[in-house]
Amino acid sequence: MWELEKAILITNNDRVEKKYKGTLQVIFAESYEEVLIRTRDMVYDRHVLLTHPQASSLKPNQTPYRSVVVYPKGEEDNTKDILLIEKCLEVYYQWQKIAPAPEKYSDKVAGDFKTIDLSVIDNIIPRIV
Amino acid sequence: MKLELGKIQIGDIQFADRTYIENHVLYVNKEEVEKMVLEDDKLLECHLDIARPGDATRITPVKDVIEPRVKVSGGGEIFPGVIGKVSPTVGEGRTHALEGCCVVTVGRIVGFQEGVIDMSGPAADYCPFSKTVNLCVVIEPQEGLETHVYERAGRLAGLKVATYLGEAGKNVEPDTLDVFETKPVFQQAAEYPELPKVGYVHMLQSQGLLHDTYYYGVDAKQFVPTFMYPTEIMDGAIVSGNCVAPCDKVTTYHHLHNPVIDECYKRHGKEINFMGVILTNENVFLADKERHSDMVAKLAEWMELDGVLITEEGYGNPDTDLMMNCRKVERKGTKVVLITDEFPGKDGKSQSLADTCDEATALASCGQGNMTLQFPAMEKVIGMQDYIESQIGGWAGCINEDGSFEAEIQIIIASTIANGFNRLAARGY
Numbered sequence: 338m339w340e341l342e343k344a345i346l347i348t349n350n351d352r353v354e355k356k357y358k359g360t361l362q363v364i365f366a367e368s369y370e371e372v373l374i375r376t377r378d379m380v381y382d383r384h385v386l387l388t389h390p391q392a393s394s395l396k397p398n399q400t401p402y403r404s405v406v407v408y409p410k411g412e413e414d415n416t417k418d419i420l421l422i423e424k425c426l427e428v429y430y431q432w433q434k435i436a437p438a439p440e441k442y443s444d445k446v447a448g449d450f451k452t453i454d455l456s457v458i459d460n461i462i463p464r465i466v
Numbered sequence: 467m468k469l470e471l472g473k474i475q476i477g478d479i480q481f482a483d484r485t486y487i488e489n490h491v492l493y494v495n496k497e498e499v500e501k502m503v504l505e506d507d508k509l510l511e512c513h514l515d516i517a518r519p520g521d522a523t524r525i526t527p528v529k530d531v532i533e534p535r536v537k538v539s540g541g542g543e544i545f546p547g548v549i550g551k552v553s554p555t556v557g558e559g560r561t562h563a564l565e566g567c568c569v570v571t572v573g574r575i576v577g578f579q580e581g582v583i584d585m586s587g588p589a590a591d592y593c594p595f596s597k598t599v600n601l602c603v604v605i606e607p608q609e610g611l612e613t614h615v616y617e618r619a620g621r622l623a624g625l626k627v628a629t630y631l632g633e634a635g636k637n638v639e640p641d642t643l644d645v646f647e648t649k650p651v652f653q654q655a656a657e658y659p660e661l662p663k664v665g666y667v668h669m670l671q672s673q674g675l676l677h678d679t680y681y682y683g684v685d686a687k688q689f690v691p692t693f694m695y696p697t698e699i700m701d702g703a704i705v706s707g708n709c710v711a712p713c714d715k716v717t718t719y720h721h722l723h724n725p726v727i728d729e730c731y732k733r734h735g736k737e738i739n740f741m742g743v744i745l746t747n748e749n750v751f752l753a754d755k756e757r758h759s760d761m762v763a764k765l766a767e768w769m770e771l772d773g774v775l776i777t778e779e780g781y782g783n784p785d786t787d788l789m790m791n792c793r794k795v796e797r798k799g800t801k802v803v804l805i806t807d808e809f810p811g812k813d814g815k816s817q818s819l820a821d822t823c824d825e826a827t828a829l830a831s832c833g834q835g836n837m838t839l840q841f842p843a844m845e846k847v848i849g850m851q852d853y854i855e856s857q858i859g860g861w862a863g864c865i866n867e868d869g870s871f872e873a874e875i876q877i878i879i880a881s882t883i884a885n886g887f888n889r890l891a892a893r894g895y
Contacts, residue, residue, distance in 0.1 A: 443856075
């Protein structure tokens, strides 16, 4: 149904980038917010979402890392993808208003957030077949 | 499938030279339990402690909470596929539960850590485990372990201890005995033809590392939606591996004590015909979400359900599964009521869920997790408070030198649990 080489991974997690940059196209973003914005731009430019942009139950102001996989939409209608990414951005800003994400976590905490984000992508990649 | 659930009321736990139950007191051989936990070479240290309701004690970071149970008859073993043998299936015969006491697994899992249980004070009102006598299993991992390896070791340690304690209740006469029965689908439908057929769509957290749940030992993200007899769940066929969202974490205890199942059985044969559980998961891959919500709707139609209750675990992308299940089940002609908690900001005025759909017209709220609370200093801490600021619900600077802190009630284990096993649930009178 899908070809991995056509999928695009958008991430601000260097561990995800390092592990998958030879496997599929990877766009590296500087922040969680930028991941969502780049994803939104891709979806408006004829892509569909393969993963939910809010993967994992960590609230958007808790984890600093996010990885999303998109795919060229072909003939498919992607209205629902547009609505979903816009909703995710809205929820992201809502949570920043509740309490802004910490600017810097300790290396240990940041490392654990990266591990969780990486595990989500590790589970996804074998599904893109 | 018919299960007799005998409850042995436990009023206290005390350490002793052997493990047994007498006059509602659970006596525990501390050394034997610690030795059993340390048989796992992933764990460096283990010590046990007891926390009682009313104590000036705080337990944190908490990984899981488990009620000790034991199979007395009917085949199968508690926590099948994880601690007990995977076959035969559980849910039949007789089971004894040590009611009123819990095993609480405590220790650092990852840097941002898990939740808090206060045995007294204002936060105790929000947590069911402030009212149980808790045997805390405090564990310390070997250095340099991968997170998933240590998470597994911690998960198994708690389940092993609970299974060991449950054995002490095997030959004890229970204080109460309740009988639960769900028949095969055609027989069950025929039993109460005049009553509405109601099912329960039970969504398991299954998004990846530290977000997992296990069904007969299978990682929940690996199965497709299936049918379960509710009594299987009472025998530990589902165990928790979720350790990131304290307030709406469904601990293994909550699987054993699922309030939706309990309430449906109370009304079974009176107001409703409780047909059973449709078990599903919460995946990250959008194709899985679409496929599995289609299958949930198909099962609801196949069972000719008039209504379903749906619960989720977590916030964010599970809300999308919740809404997909709601929309598709409603479109098959089955009425849906959603049960969930809310994250609408401190003032409660923002949108509560991360996703919505037109068909979501009936929802029972289990409270909102963004509300803040003052946590007083406690005389004793089981575990450590080193991580409060980075625990979910805390923030930089939220803790004071004396150990008191301010945090959102998200930090309290099960404070807004999204299946209604809490005090913030809406109830009809």
